[in-house]
Amino acid sequence: xxxSTAQQxxxxxxxxxxxxxAAEQAVAAAREAHAAAVTRRERVMAAxxxxxxxxxxxxxxxxxxxxxxxxxxxxxxxxAAASAADRAAPGxxxxxxxxxxxxxxxxxxxxxxxxLLLPHPEPVPALVPLLDHGHVVVRGERxxxxxxxxxxxxxxxxxxxxxxxxxxxxDPEHLGGxxxxxxxxxxxxxxxxxxxGGLGALLNDLVDQVRRINETVLAGEYTSLRELALATHRxxxxxxxxxxxxxxxxxxxxxxxxxRLLRTGAAAGVHLIIQGMPVQAGPGIxxxxxxxxxxARISSAGALPVRLDGGPPQAVVAAACRRIAEAxxxxxxxxxxxxxxxxxxxxxxxxxxxxxxxxxxxLGVPVTVTLSDYPPHALIAGPSGTGKxxxxxxxxxxxxxxxxxxxLAFYLLDFKEGVSFARFAPGRxxxxxxxxxxxxxxxxxxxxxxxxxxxxxxxxxxRRRADAAKRYEVTNLAELRAEDPAxxxxxxxxxxxxxxxxxxxxxxxxxxxxDLLEDLARRGRSQGIHLILASQDVSGxxxxxxxxxxxxxxxxxIALPRARRILAExxxxxxSLPRYHxxxxxxxxxxxxxxxxRVPAAGDRERWNALQHRLWRMRPDSQGPPxxxxxxxxxxxxxxxxxxxxxxxxxxxxxxxxxxxxxxxARSARTVLRRAPGRNLAVxxxxxxxxxxxxxxxxxxxxxxxxxxxxxxSLLCLDQDARPAAEALRDELPxxxxxxxxxxxxxxxxxxANEAGATWPSDRPHFILIYAADALPGGKAxxxxxxxxxxxxxxxxxxxxxxxxGAGLLRDALGGPSPRTDAIGAWVALxxxxxxxxxxxxGATAPxxxxxxxxxxxxxxxxxxxxxxxxxxxx
Ligand SMILES: Nc1ncnc2c1ncn2[C@@H]1O[C@H](COP(=O)(O)OP(=O)(O)OP(=O)(O)O)[C@@H](O)[C@H]1O
Numbered sequence: 001x002x003x004s005t006a007q008q009x010x011x012x013x014x015x016x017x018x019x020x021x022a023a024e025q026a027v028a029a030a031r032e033a034h035a036a037a038v039t040r041r042e043r044v045m046a047a048x049x050x051x052x053x054x055x056x057x058x059x060x061x062x063x064x065x066x067x068x069x070x071x072x073x074x075x076x077x078x079x080a081a082a083s084a085a086d087r088a089a090p091g092x093x094x095x096x097x098x099x100x101x102x103x104x105x106x107x108x109x110x111x112x113x114x115x116l117l118l119p120h121p122e123p124v125p126a127l128v129p130l131l132d133h134g135h136v137v138v139r140g141e142r143x144x145x146x147x148x149x150x151x152x153x154x155x156x157x158x159x160x161x162x163x164x165x166x167x168x169x170x171d172p173e174h175l176g177g178x179x180x181x182x183x184x185x186x187x188x189x190x191x192x193x194x195x196x197g198g199l200g201a202l203l204n205d206l207v208d209q210v211r212r213i214n215e216t217v218l219a220g221e222y223t224s225l226r227e228l229a230l231a232t233h234r235x236x237x238x239x240x241x242x243x244x245x246x247x248x249x250x251x252x253x254x255x256x257x258x259x260r261l262l263r264t265g266a267a268a269g270v271h272l273i274i275q276g277m278p279v280q281a282g283p284g285i286x287x288x289x290x291x292x293x294x295x296a297r298i299s300s301a302g303a304l305p306v307r308l309d310g311g312p313p314q315a316v317v318a319a320a321c322r323r324i325a326e327a328x329x330x331x332x333x334x335x336x337x338x339x340x341x342x343x344x345x346x347x348x349x350x351x352x353x354x355x356x357x358x359x360x361x362x363l364g365v366p367v368t369v370t371l372s373d374y375p376p377h378a379l380i381a382g383p384s385g386t387g388k389x390x391x392x393x394x395x396x397x398x399x400x401x402x403x404x405x406x407x408l409a410f411y412l413l414d415f416k417e418g419v420s421f422a423r424f425a426p427g428r429x430x431x432x433x434x435x436x437x438x439x440x441x442x443x444x445x446x447x448x449x450x451x452x453x454x455x456x457x458x459x460x461x462x463r464r465r466a467d468a469a470k471r472y473e474v475t476n477l478a479e480l481r482a483e484d485p486a487x488x489x490x491x492x493x494x495x496x497x498x499x500x501x502x503x504x505x506x507x508x509x510x511x512x513x514x515d516l517l518e519d520l521a522r523r524g525r526s527q528g529i530h531l532i533l534a535s536q537d538v539s540g541x542x543x544x545x546x547x548x549x550x551x552x553x554x555x556x557x558i559a560l561p562r563a564r565r566i567l568a569e570x571x572x573x574x575x576s577l578p579r580y581h582x583x584x585x586x587x588x589x590x591x592x593x594x595x596x597x598r599v600p601a602a603g604d605r606e607r608w609n610a611l612q613h614r615l616w617r618m619r620p621d622s623q624g625p626p627x628x629x630x631x632x633x634x635x636x637x638x639x640x641x642x643x644x645x646x647x648x649x650x651x652x653x654x655x656x657x658x659x660x661x662x663x664x665x666a667r668s669a670r671t672v673l674r675r676a677p678g679r680n681l682a683v684x685x686x687x688x689x690x691x692x693x694x695x696x697x698x699x700x701x702x703x704x705x706x707x708x709x710x711x712x713x714s715l716l717c718l719d720q721d722a723r724p725a726a727e728a729l730r731d732e733l734p735x736x737x738x739x740x741x742x743x744x745x746x747x748x749x750x751x752x753a754n755e756a757g758a759t760w761p762s763d764r765p766h767f768i769l770i771y772a773a774d775a776l777p778g779g780k781a782x783x784x785x786x787x788x789x790x791x792x793x794x795x796x797x798x799x800x801x802x803x804x805x806g807a808g809l810l811r812d813a814l815g816g817p818s819p820r821t822d823a824i825g826a827w828v829a830l831x832x833x834x835x836x837x838x839x840x841x842x843g844a845t846a847p848x849x850x851x852x853x854x855x856x857x858x859x860x861x862x863x864x865x866x867x868x869x870x871x872x873x874x875x
Contacts, residue, residue, distance in 0.1 A: 134284025382560025685830025
């Protein structure tokens with residue numbers, strides 16, 4: 001038992017030991033597992049932490065990136081918006097008030113009212129479109145709204161040319177007080193106020209304006225004034241801005257008209273700025289909510305907050321308004337000459353007439369003027385400085401651009417002192433000329449003969465055309481051109497500025513001029529010869545009044561401001577014309593035929609030259625420069641066509657040229673020294689320079705007709721003052737002619753007298769030039785010898801070209817108080833009065849002549865009926 005118990009105890013112990021061992025093992029394993037689990041958990045935790053940090057970092061980076069991009073985008077957007085705004089609102093449209101002044105722009109701009117509040121430092125202006133776009137409605141606080149309206153108005157005024165924008169103010173509550181700061185504009189007509197009851201009438205008037213502009217200005221050709229201005233560079237109508245400041249309830253008709261204007265006004269330049277009136281949103285209407293601080297809004301910027309600018313300072317408004325009012329009072333800015341030019345040059349035919357615009361009507365429509373069978377001729381009048389010359393330039397430019405030189409020829413004469421037509425002829429600085437111009441006469445104030453010469457020339461042309469018409473059995477130019485298409489039949493336009501000078505006085509020149517004018521005016525119409533007579537002086541027009549038949553032909557009348565007596569007696573339209581405007585009347589001045597035209601500036605040399613150069617470059621090769629007659633210039637013998645034609649010719653009587661005749665063709669006055677009694681020449685007067693010039697011309701022209709030794713020249717100089725000229729002539733003549741002075745005068749005279757009385761035939765002509773023949777020394781013997789030479793010489797080809805310093809002194813030389821004068825067949829008188837010339841003139845009359853510088857009277861008894869005025873050739 002004991003053993004078994006012990007066994008049992010041992011077994012139990014063994015069992016317990018085993019169980020303990022197993023339990024310990026289990027505990028160790030459990031501990032291990034626990035430790036592994038703890039490690040794993042720690043690893044997982046660390047990994048989880050690391051991931052979280054990474055995610056957070058990535059997120060931060062991303063957010064930073066987005067922020068940066070956002071900032072960059074915003075900056076770019078703000079910069080772009082700011083620079084777009086600068087472009088959309090340049091100068092006066094957007095400048096800040098402290099640096100603001102009017103800067104008229106070429107086209108309508110948007111107007112700044114404040115700035116957009118963007119989360120970016122770049123300031124972006126808040127702009128609203130008005131002119132050429134739509135209307136502005138201001139809501140919110142009245143006080144702030146007033147400043148907005150004032151700012152808008154000033155900016156709009158400052159971007160338009162003075163007078164190109166007018167304002168009408170309707171302010172029933174404050175009776176115009178809201179616009180009081182613009183009051184300086186009122187006297188100039190730029191601002192008008194409408195009384196409290198006047199809204200209906202104002203809206204009606206604006207609607208009428210819109211209708212009129214649509215019908216007559218846009219006329220179906222353009223959809224808006226903006227489009228018209230873009231296409232034509234003209235803005236014939238002002239922008240009309242109506243400011244309506246509070247009205248309470250509008251009547252039904254007022255509502256209707258307001259809606260019409262909101263819909264259709266902008267295209268016709270009628271714009272509304274409305275404050276304190278209910279207006280529905282609609283296209284082209286900008287709403288401004290005027291509030292303090294950052295809560296203002298403009299509808300085109302959506303929900304973006306806007307800070308409005310303060311109103312313009314009073315000093316800025318006052319200065320700008322004064323400037324604009326002054327400019328408007330001074331008259332509208334000139335229209336450009338280009339507005340008169342056609343799309344294509346030289347495309348018109350003048351067969352039935354000449355039609356060209358002269359400028360724009362007040363409605364902006366071109367006013368055209370026609371010269372044709374009716375009206376055939378024009379009278380232009382305007383006191384000095386009113387733009388008469390400018391109008392002639394503009395008209396000529398418009399015509400010259402439409403008609404080629406084959407269709408139109410100009411003859412221009414200016415009796416004024418001045419050179420207003422000289423620009424059409426080649427000058428020293430500018431070699432171009434207007435290709436249509438065939439003749440330019442300037443500084444002709446004392447040479448009325450030149451006016452006469454032009455009329456004579458036109459009279460000749462009239463005859464030529466009438467003869468051709470008869471040949472072709474037609475009655476007018478259009479028919480003649482149809483029958484003779486190869487002929488050259490341009491319409492001729494002769495312009496005579498200050499024409500009254502030509503008609504002044506009761507002398508032969510005036511009489512002949514009036515007769516010629518009458519004939520040209522009557523018959524020129526059907527032959528395409530048109531006269532334009534201009535005068536600044538009432539007396540000019542009055543010079544014609546005595547000739548009703550003549551005046552009646554000038555049915556086209558053009559009156560510049562304050563021109564009198566040019567239109568019909570009761571037609572006073574010219575008295576109230578603004579500057580640079582004219583009344584054009586194609587019905588002899590009848591009131592109902594008035595058309596007002598605003599004439600472009602054509603006087604500006606640069607603009608004119610641009611046109612002239614274009615036309616000049618297009619001229620046909622055959623079109624030479626015009627003949628320029630300049631009363632102040634001395635013609636040169638070398639330029640004389642007659643002189644250039646002279647050449648040695650066998651068996652022909654020599655021709656003496658004396659000076660330039662006053663005529664269209666620049667002919668030289670001439671006398672033929674035939675072998676016949678009396679073929680001598682006397683130059684009479686005391687003016688040494690001119691006398692020497694005439695003798696030099698005579699000798700040089702003679703020399704040109706002989707081979708070097710074909711003729712003999714002798715010079716006898718008895719006046720010290722003439723000696724340099726005489727010697728210069730001698731040096732120029734061929735074969736070194738002999739020169740005699742007082743001391744050896746007897747040699748020459750004795751020989752020549754012997755030669756004159758001889759019986760043997762002379763082998764060559766001998767021309768004796770005597771300077772101051774009245775100072776002949778040698779008493780009676782020498783005088784007798786000279787008389788013998790004068791009487792008998794020409795038969796033997798000895799001709800005297802002598803200068804006597806007075807008509808009486810020549811008479812003495814010829815033999816006393818009433819000698820025979822037939823030894824002097826031709827003479828040139830300088831400062832000698834007409835009455836002194838009676839003995840050398842046919843009949844008992846004296847030629848009409850009053851001496852003037854560098855002019856002479858020439859008479860050749862063998863060919864002339866009357867004497868002719870000539871201009872000595874100078875060096
Ligand atoms: N339509 C116009 N637009 C702008 N300037 C003009 C216009 N017409 C005339 N002028 C300017 O006015 C001035 C006088 O013009 P213009 O010489 O044509 O006058 P006028 O009547 O011919 O004077 P006068 O007879 O004394 O020469 C010139 O300086 C000219 O440039």
